[in-house]
Amino acid sequence: MPFSDLRDFITAIERTGDLHRIQREVDWDMEVGAVSRRVFEQSGPALWFENVKDYPSGYSILNGPVATWRRVALALDLDPDSSVRQIYAAYEQRREKKIKPLRVESAPCQENVMTGSDVDIYRLPAPMVHDGDGGRYIGTWDIVITKDPESGWSNWGMYRFMTHTRNMLTGWPQATSQLALVMKGKYLPHIKPMPIAIVIGCEPVSHLVATEPYRPGEDEVEHAGGLRGCPVELVQCKTSDLMVPAQAEIVIEGEVLPDRIALEGPFGEYPGYRSGTMGEGVLVQITAITHRKNPIITLTTLGIPPDDSSIAASLTAAIAMKRGLKRRGVPVTEVYVPPEGVTHLVVVGVEHGGSQVARQVLDFFTARRVMVSKIIVVDRDVDVFDMNQVIHAFSTKCHPGRGIILEHYEGRGNALTPCYSADERRRLKGTSAVFDATWPEEWEEETVPVKSSFETTYPAALKAKVLGNWRSYGLGEKT
Amino acid sequence: MATIFWVTCPQCQGEFYCHKEELRHKKIQLLCPYCSHRFLDEESPKIVE
Numbered sequence: 005m006p007f008s009d010l011r012d013f014i015t016a017i018e019r020t021g022d023l024h025r026i027q028r029e030v031d032w033d034m035e036v037g038a039v040s041r042r043v044f045e046q047s048g049p050a051l052w053f054e055n056v057k058d059y060p061s062g063y064s065i066l067n068g069p070v071a072t073w074r075r076v077a078l079a080l081d082l083d084p085d086s087s088v089r090q091i092y093a094a095y096e097q098r099r100e101k102k103i104k105p106l107r108v109e110s111a112p113c114q115e116n117v118m119t120g121s122d123v124d125i126y127r128l129p130a131p132m133v134h135d136g137d138g139g140r141y142i143g144t145w146d147i148v149i150t151k152d153p154e155s156g157w158s159n160w161g162m163y164r165f166m167t168h169t170r171n172m173l174t175g176w177p178q179a180t181s182q183l184a185l186v187m188k189g190k191y192l193p194h195i196k197p198m199p200i201a202i203v204i205g206c207e208p209v210s211h212l213v214a215t216e217p218y219r220p221g222e223d224e225v226e227h228a229g230g231l232r233g234c235p236v237e238l239v240q241c242k243t244s245d246l247m248v249p250a251q252a253e254i255v256i257e258g259e260v261l262p263d264r265i266a267l268e269g270p271f272g273e274y275p276g277y278r279s280g281t282m283g284e285g286v287l288v289q290i291t292a293i294t295h296r297k298n299p300i301i302t303l304t305t306l307g308i309p310p311d312d313s314s315i316a317a318s319l320t321a322a323i324a325m326k327r328g329l330k331r332r333g334v335p336v337t338e339v340y341v342p343p344e345g346v347t348h349l350v351v352v353g354v355e356h357g358g359s360q361v362a363r364q365v366l367d368f369f370t371a372r373r374v375m376v377s378k379i380i381v382v383d384r385d386v387d388v389f390d391m392n393q394v395i396h397a398f399s400t401k402c403h404p405g406r407g408i409i410l411e412h413y414e415g416r417g418n419a420l421t422p423c424y425s426a427d428e429r430r431r432l433k434g435t436s437a438v439f440d441a442t443w444p445e446e447w448e449e450e451t452v453p454v455k456s457s458f459e460t461t462y463p464a465a466l467k468a469k470v471l472g473n474w475r476s477y478g479l480g481e482k483t
Numbered sequence: 484m485a486t487i488f489w490v491t492c493p494q495c496q497g498e499f500y501c502h503k504e505e506l507r508h509k510k511i512q513l514l515c516p517y518c519s520h521r522f523l524d525e526e527s528p529k530i531v532e
Contacts, residue, residue, distance in 0.1 A: 287484060
């Protein structure tokens with residue numbers, strides 16, 4: 005059964021031992037962040053801070069709803085001990101289905117409403133997440149909803165938002181993001197403010213969907229419905245025509261101002277580093293804050309993996325990339341985004357390799373907005389989910405001279421690539437490399453080295469005999 | 484908080500914003516962050532403010 009809301013999910017992960025409640029008072033000023041970060045680095049449970057300093061009882065923070073594969077599996081209603089391969093397969097299969105959302109007229113997320121001069125973002129316990137952050141971040145594990153005014157397409161994404169004043173937020177959507185492109189293309193030319201809704205604390209699948217790079221025009225809410233197997237209930241915002249998940253904990257309604265900017269950041273970001281220095285960000289004028297009774301802020305204390313971002317994007321980005329590669333005619337078998345590579349490293353498995361296929365893969369990753377800088381392409385004898393096998397293939401099959409193909413670009417690189425210089429980040433200038441760990445297609449079969457492993461070196465009859473006798477060798481159950 | 488205007492680089496057509504109080508109608512050359520071309524705001528093919 006899909007989870008109806010965040011509270012339903014919290015109950016489920018508490019039952020399986022994947023949630024820990026902290027009832028003693030904890031300071032929103034970095035203490036919540038420090039505890040959360042340490043627990044992330046131990047792959048520990050989700051943390052529910054129930055008693056936040058300076059805030060009334062009932063105002064709480066949940067860190068790390070899906071920061072482990074167990075919790076991702078639970079979010080998808082799978083066995084928590086499912087393998088990464090099984091989780092990928094279930095997500096990929098369910099992603100094919102779309103279910104239209106259901107409009108409702110009243111909603112839990114609007115049980116409390118602040119508008120006009122009542123608006124005060126500091127009535128919610130937005131944490132100062134890391135030392136060195138530019139301010140208190142209310143939007144970390146959120147769903148940010150905007151709309152194309154011409155087509156009516158409603159876009160869901162995940163972007164960071166920092167408190168600026170009691171009724172203003174600043175944000176830093178990357179210049180190549182869908183939010184920035186709609187803002188720049190459809191609102192700025194007319195000097196029109198862009199309505200925006202920052203949604204916090206939904207059931208977990210909707211947040212997963214917000215992390216996936218869907219193509220422009222695709223309604224994420226229908227995919228969220230498909231993945232859950234039932235429609236997402238939406239309610240209209242109080243101050244705009246945007247539709248938001250009815251069961252959310254908190255909705256911040258506002259407008260991105262077209263002619264104003266304000267200081268934003270830095271923030272400890274998903275690649276595991278602080279994002280440079282304070283810079284200029286978009287400015288959101290808050291028009292309303294609505295929330296449930298006893299609202300729960302969902303938080304991800306980003307940093308070195310694992311955390312919600314590295315785990316969720318490992319799943320959602322990989323499935324999106326696999327679909328994209330297939331559309332381009334690449335003979336892809338599997339794509340794996342290792343969480344340790346924070347979406348800067350991708351492993352692509354192919355039916356048959358060679359330099360042409362490697363080039364095709366690189367072309368796909370660098371055609372438009374480029375988020376990935378390193379791609380390893382492996383033959384189908386390598387299990388992409390097993391990094392031991394991937395490293396073995398990379399180390400032995402990738403020719404250091406002709407097996408590394410580079411593509412340089414400007415204006416569409418990922419400004420959050422830590423190895424880029426300040427100038428490269430400003431110009432969105434970058435380089436992506438494909439490491440071709442496949443055998444060249446032109447090699448004669450007899451010149452291709454034969455892998456020396458149990459699977460590849462022994463006759464089938466002998467392998468069957470060995471496996472059949474496995475227990476009698478005193479080696480326990482065969483795995 | 485600062486007010487801004489948007490300019491288009493006459494050389495590479497890249498769009499970027501500038502601080503209005505400091506740079507609009509001030510006869511100060513703007514530096515395109517994409518191609519490093521320098522130009523006055525009046526030379527921009529498109530200004531949004």
